Amino acid sequence: MTTATDIRSIDRVEVDRGHIARRIKSVLVHGLVLFLVAIMLLPLFYMVMMSFKTSTEIAQDPLGLPSSLYLGNYMNALASMGYVRSVLNSLGITISVIVVVVLAGAMAAYPLARIQNRISRIIVMIMALGLATPNFVTITPIYVIFRDLGLLDSYVGIVLAFASLKLPLAVFFYTGFIAAIPIELEEAARLENCNNWQVFWHVIRPLLAPVTATLSLFVMLMVWNDFTYPLLLLTDKDKFTVMIAVYRSVGNTGIDPTMLFPAAVLGSLPLLILFAVFQRRIMSGAMAGAVK
Amino acid sequence: MRTRFSLYLFTIPALIVLIVFFVHPIIMTFNMSTTNFAGIGEAKEIGWRNYERIFSRDRYLREIWVTLQFTVIVVASLTVTGLFFAAMLHRLPLIRNFCRAALYTPAMMSFVVVGYIWQFIYSPINGGLNVALTDLGLGALAQNWLGDPDIALYAVAFTQIWMFSGFTCAIFLAGFAGIPTEIEEAGRLEGASSWQRFRYLELPLLGPSITVSVILTTIGTLKTFELPFILTKGGPDGATRTLSIEIIDNLFGQYKFGFASALSIVMLIIVIAVAMVQNKVLRDRENVT
Numbered sequence: 001m002t003t004a005t006d007i008r009s010i011d012r013v014e015v016d017r018g019h020i021a022r023r024i025k026s027v028l029v030h031g032l033v034l035f036l037v038a039i040m041l042l043p044l045f046y047m048v049m050m051s052f053k054t055s056t057e058i059a060q061d062p063l064g065l066p067s068s069l070y071l072g073n074y075m076n077a078l079a080s081m082g083y084v085r086s087v088l089n090s091l092g093i094t095i096s097v098i099v100v101v102v103l104a105g106a107m108a109a110y111p112l113a114r115i116q117n118r119i120s121r122i123i124v125m126i127m128a129l130g131l132a133t134p135n136f137v138t139i140t141p142i143y144v145i146f147r148d149l150g151l152l153d154s155y156v157g158i159v160l161a162f163a164s165l166k167l168p169l170a171v172f173f174y175t176g177f178i179a180a181i182p183i184e185l186e187e188a189a190r191l192e193n194c195n196n197w198q199v200f201w202h203v204i205r206p207l208l209a210p211v212t213a214t215l216s217l218f219v220m221l222m223v224w225n226d227f228t229y230p231l232l233l234l235t236d237k238d239k240f241t242v243m244i245a246v247y248r249s250v251g252n253t254g255i256d257p258t259m260l261f262p263a264a265v266l267g268s269l270p271l272l273i274l275f276a277v278f279q280r281r282i283m284s285g286a287m288a289g290a291v292k
Numbered sequence: 293m294r295t296r297f298s299l300y301l302f303t304i305p306a307l308i309v310l311i312v313f314f315v316h317p318i319i320m321t322f323n324m325s326t327t328n329f330a331g332i333g334e335a336k337e338i339g340w341r342n343y344e345r346i347f348s349r350d351r352y353l354r355e356i357w358v359t360l361q362f363t364v365i366v367v368a369s370l371t372v373t374g375l376f377f378a379a380m381l382h383r384l385p386l387i388r389n390f391c392r393a394a395l396y397t398p399a400m401m402s403f404v405v406v407g408y409i410w411q412f413i414y415s416p417i418n419g420g421l422n423v424a425l426t427d428l429g430l431g432a433l434a435q436n437w438l439g440d441p442d443i444a445l446y447a448v449a450f451t452q453i454w455m456f457s458g459f460t461c462a463i464f465l466a467g468f469a470g471i472p473t474e475i476e477e478a479g480r481l482e483g484a485s486s487w488q489r490f491r492y493l494e495l496p497l498l499g500p501s502i503t504v505s506v507i508l509t510t511i512g513t514l515k516t517f518e519l520p521f522i523l524t525k526g527g528p529d530g531a532t533r534t535l536s537i538e539i540i541d542n543l544f545g546q547y548k549f550g551f552a553s554a555l556s557i558v559m560l561i562i563v564i565a566v567a568m569v570q571n572k573v574l575r576d577r578e579n580v581t
Binding site for chain 1: 298299300301302303305306307309310312313314315316317318320321324331377380381383384386387391392393394395396397398400401402403404405408409410411412413418419420423424427454457458459462463466511514515517518522535536539540543544549552553556557559560563567
């Protein structure tokens with residue numbers, strides 16, 4: 001009798017020991033991965049920390065924490081890079097690109113989702129080519145065309161250039177989405193004598209909000225971060241987007257850290273906030289875009 | 293039938309934008325690539341001379357080589373780091389979403405900002421990396437990271453890898469999520485270790501994710517411009533001079549529009565060729581395993 005209980009309790013000790021060992025291992029693995037992720041984030045921490053240091057602090061203690069939240073760097077950066085103006089430019093361009101891409105994209109997607117024939121396939125192929133071609137291939141003629149049409153240094157020009165980059169993606173997103181909308185919804189409207197446009201505008205368009213939201217985030221990301229197009233197409237300081245304002249104020253040689261880091265923080269902050277809020281939608285959108 | 297056909301009118305705005313800003317420019321690139329067009333004035337037909345120049349001079353061949361080398365380093369490392377983090381996070385549901393978002397954050401930033409931050413991290417004077425190495429007692433490892441032709445390309449590549457590891461990790465995590473739980477359960481019941489499950493169950497099933505990730509990162513990396521442009525301007529001694537930097541330099545430094553177009557066409561052909569080969573090889577591999 002006693003031996004039986006002994007064996008059982010020994011068993012339990014063994015089980016407990018295995019359990020504890022697994023627990024410890026699990027904590028260690030979690031800790032290790034979190035540590036690695038923290039190392040990956042170090043450069044971001046470094047950027048924020050450096051932006052608050054005076055030039056003496058940077059020279060004397062390059063890795064130390066700033067002694068106080070010194071805001072002088074930010075004041076200088078704000079003044080010299082025309083930050084507010086460039087943020088408004090980026091916002092205005094973003095909104096205009098979204099309008100063009102969403103409207104032209106959704107409209108083009110409607111027939112492509114509803115009619116399967118050779119014409120649709122050819123149009124889809126053009127879109128696919130547009131999606132896959134690096135913009136370096138078209139950059140020289142774009143510059144020439146813009147110069148000849150007087151679109152250099154104009155909001156219209158940069159908006160259309162950006163719109164053409166994201167339009168193919170919009171068409172793909174919307175085509176997939178509209179194809180999944182039951183055709184019965186449209187037939188009801190057609191019985192009421194609605195024409196194509198009315199069906200599109202009153203039946204299809206109101207259902208597209210989820211795709212539009214994802215696309216808008218994509219466009220925002222591109223307009224905010226893209227460097228090549230504004231570098232080539234904009235020279236007027238008043239029309240600079242945020243990134244080109246950062247680039248023009250920091251420069252390329254003899255970089256001054258007290259200018260660089262606050263400009264970097266100011267340049268990325270709006271998008272990082274956006275990412276913190278819409279993290280799930282942005283990542284799932286990016287993954288959907290990746291798989292297409 | 294009439295309503296069906298008139299439906300195509302809806303594609304007109306999109307087609308206009310694409311024809312003006314994509315189809316027409318591509319044709320123009322081809323046409324300009326056989327001229328000596330200098331931005332203004334007459335463009336003279338010079339046949340294949342631009343292409344002969346590209347393929348007969350060491351300078352341009354080296355740029356193609358640098359571009360390819362850079363792409364191989366970046367794509368291989370992104371695949372490995374992405375797979376590593378995804379495999380770990382797949383096993384750690386508690387911190388999965390947080391870490392996925394944290395790792396993805398650098399990809400949300402612009403090349404300009406990332407380039408500037410890393411330029412200062414690599415800086416030989418007060419730069420974060422050398423100071424950190426010295427503080428850790430590893431001062432001997434301190435380098436002129438961007439100034440040494442043997443190291444610069446790796447330093448630039450490392451920055452790009454830092455930026456996009458979260459992207460490949462997210463693609464692979466989506467792939468992991470698509471693996472049926474019964475398969476994982478079966479592996480666990482058979483007593484397979486974590487590594488064995490990864491190697492023999494998950495890795496083969498991740499084939500499609502690997503294909504997507506490799507092709508996307510390759511296309512993105514072959515046209516790399518911003519990071520080498522900000523970090524090194526293509527230097528030192530041409531060690532990080534990619535094709536894209538040469539294109540921009542010809543365009544705006546020297547106004548050789550015809551030659552820049554020929555370089556663009558070479559880049560297009562490289563991108564298409566590499567993507568097609570990868571697609572074929574990776575899809576075949578998916579079917580075998």
